Amino acid sequence: MLRTEEFTLNMGPQHPATHGVLRLILHLDGETIVKVEPVVGYLHRGIEKLAEARTYTQVIPYTDRLDYLAAMLNNLGYVQAVEKLMGIEIPERAEYIRIIVSEMSRIASHCIAVGTYALDLGGFTGFMYPFREREKLMDMFEMISGSRMTHSYMRIGGVAADLPEEFYPAIKKFLKEFPSCVDEYDGLITGNEIFQARTKGVGVLSQEKAVQYSISGPTLRGSGVNYDLRKARPYGIYDRFDFEVPVGEKGDCFDRYYCRIQEMRQSHRIIEQALEQLEELPGGPVMAKVPKVLKPPKGEVYHEIEGAKGILGYYVVSDGTTKPYRVHIRRPSFINLDLLDEMCRGWKIADVVAILGSIDIVLGEVDC
Amino acid sequence: MESNKVAEQLQEYFQSIGNNRKVLTVSPDELIPLMYRLRDEYEFNYLTDETAVDYGDYFEVIYNLSRVPQGDILMVKTKVDKEKAEVPSVFEVWPGAIWFEREIFDLLGIKFTNHPDLRRILLDDSFEGHPLRKDFQWVGGREV
Numbered sequence: 379m380l381r382t383e384e385f386t387l388n389m390g391p392q393h394p395a396t397h398g399v400l401r402l403i404l405h406l407d408g409e410t411i412v413k414v415e416p417v418v419g420y421l422h423r424g425i426e427k428l429a430e431a432r433t434y435t436q437v438i439p440y441t442d443r444l445d446y447l448a449a450m451l452n453n454l455g456y457v458q459a460v461e462k463l464m465g466i467e468i469p470e471r472a473e474y475i476r477i478i479v480s481e482m483s484r485i486a487s488h489c490i491a492v493g494t495y496a497l498d499l500g501g502f503t504g505f506m507y508p509f510r511e512r513e514k515l516m517d518m519f520e521m522i523s524g525s526r527m528t529h530s531y532m533r534i535g536g537v538a539a540d541l542p543e544e545f546y547p548a549i550k551k552f553l554k555e556f557p558s559c560v561d562e563y564d565g566l567i568t569g570n571e572i573f574q575a576r577t578k579g580v581g582v583l584s585q586e587k588a589v590q591y592s593i594s595g596p597t598l599r600g601s602g603v604n605y606d607l608r609k610a611r612p613y614g615i616y617d618r619f620d621f622e623v624p625v626g627e628k629g630d631c632f633d634r635y636y637c638r639i640q641e642m643r644q645s646h647r648i649i650e651q652a653l654e655q656l657e658e659l660p661g662g663p664v665m666a667k668v669p670k671v672l673k674p675p676k677g678e679v680y681h682e683i684e685g686a687k688g689i690l691g692y693y694v695v696s697d698g699t700t701k702p703y704r705v706h707i708r709r710p711s712f713i714n715l716d717l718l719d720e721m722c723r724g725w726k727i728a729d730v731v732a733i734l735g736s737i738d739i740v741l742g743e744v745d746c
Numbered sequence: 747m748e749s750n751k752v753a754e755q756l757q758e759y760f761q762s763i764g765n766n767r768k769v770l771t772v773s774p775d776e777l778i779p780l781m782y783r784l785r786d787e788y789e790f791n792y793l794t795d796e797t798a799v800d801y802g803d804y805f806e807v808i809y810n811l812s813r814v815p816q817g818d819i820l821m822v823k824t825k826v827d828k829e830k831a832e833v834p835s836v837f838e839v840w841p842g843a844i845w846f847e848r849e850i851f852d853l854l855g856i857k858f859t860n861h862p863d864l865r866r867i868l869l870d871d872s873f874e875g876h877p878l879r880k881d882f883q884w885v886g887g888r889e890v
Contacts, residue, residue: 695799
């Protein structure tokens with residue numbers, strides 16, 4: 379008697395294509411996905427709990443360790459939330475520096491996203507090229523903050539230090555080269571026939587589903603929803619720059635990937651404008667006058683920024699002491715992962731890697 | 747402010763509705779009908795964040811709703827008893843709440859009634875207690 383049954387396969391927690399310690403329990407019917415159960419928490423460090431025993435400033439280094447591929451953006455969300463709570467105005471110069479470094483961070487994160495995505499789908503050359511540019515960005519971050527990945531550069535009230543002299547020629551050289559580098563990614567990855575065959579029409583996420591499930595970032599915009607907080611609810615000084623929000627049409631893996639490529643070009647535009655306007659500013663302080671011991675007034679604040687992976691929100695509750703009463707972090711990767719199951723159903727086992735890669739998760743952020 | 751307007755307009759339908767420092771407050775019994783109304787009539791179609799805070803003798807569950815793509819935001823809060831920590835789940839209104847609520851259940855131990863899949867998410871299944879509760883005893887680390 380011939381008998382068939384559902385087959386269960388464990389993917390991860392140690393697996394190169396899960397981008398970290400993510401475990402996926404795949405329920406298979408032959409090669410077809412019946413159900414995917416993501417199991418998260420292998421990297422849970424309890425950052426929200428740890429924050430309750432630290433002062434407001436001491437929380438900043440923990441935020442670096444959430445989305446460690448775009449640490450500046452994580453710093454930015456937290457410090458802006460505390461500034462909103464305390465009503466601190468920061469110097470103009472610091473605002474510009476923040477924009478420049480956070481857009482650099484976004485490019486660095488998207489470099490990883492498109493690079494590893496090419497690798498996931500078997501294109502090793504496509505993996506190396508974005509890493510070349512990421513390396514240049516890391517060098518510049520090292521000039522600015524002394525650290526390549528976990529910068530902790532931002533402070534409540536501004537940034538730790540002004541940009542060093544040697545940064546300006548480096549970023550100008552980078553800005554000059556970068557558009558042709560993105561053209562190279564387009565040639566190597568976007569235009570690749572195998573890459574297109576693996577991604578076009580795969581893992582389609584409809585506009586309605588994406589909004590219902592609180593999906594954000596390039597994953598949401600790939601489905602054709604024009605929702606970017608830098609435009610929809612500008613924070614900092616984003617309203618001073620001219621840039622576009624790239625959106626996809628079909629909501630497949632290719633659209634999500636291509637949104638990131640286009641976003642890199644837009645970030646490049648923002649950095650160019652910000653650098654130009656920064657150089658016209660007279661020199662001055664990069665820190666507002668804030669007390670050494672921070673005691674925000676009693677109350678709470680929720681602040682959201684557009685992170686590299688999606689909407690990054692910080693909910694900070696103050697009880698009037700030097701330590702936050704509660705810090706909650708809305709991590710985009712965590713929420714975006716929720717819909718993986720539905721996006722994978724009906725596709726073949728090899729497509730799971732393609733779909734997961736197109737969501738672009740980072741486990742430091744998922745597990746918090 | 748949006749919350750003022752909503753609170754005023756909906757006063758006759760929801761007895762417990764209130765507006766406190768730009769935040770809409772409501773009791774857990776009236777939460778679901780209010781949320782449906784906010785989604786359908788006021789077009790808050792996106793649940794951008796859901797979390798909870800332990801205030802010692804009670805919990806507060808906080809919902810941040812957005813309009814996509816306009817970008818408006820509204821905060822709604824509900825107070826939950828510590829002894830009987832139960833809130834109706836909003837997953838029927840916004841299915842995205844499923845993981846938000848699993849996380850709250852895991853870390854704060856608030857039960858969401860009607861939730862389709864209320865299991866621990868970040869911590870191990872055998873873990874005892876809920877670490878983000880203020881009375882949680884932990885070994886190591888610094889004193890709060």
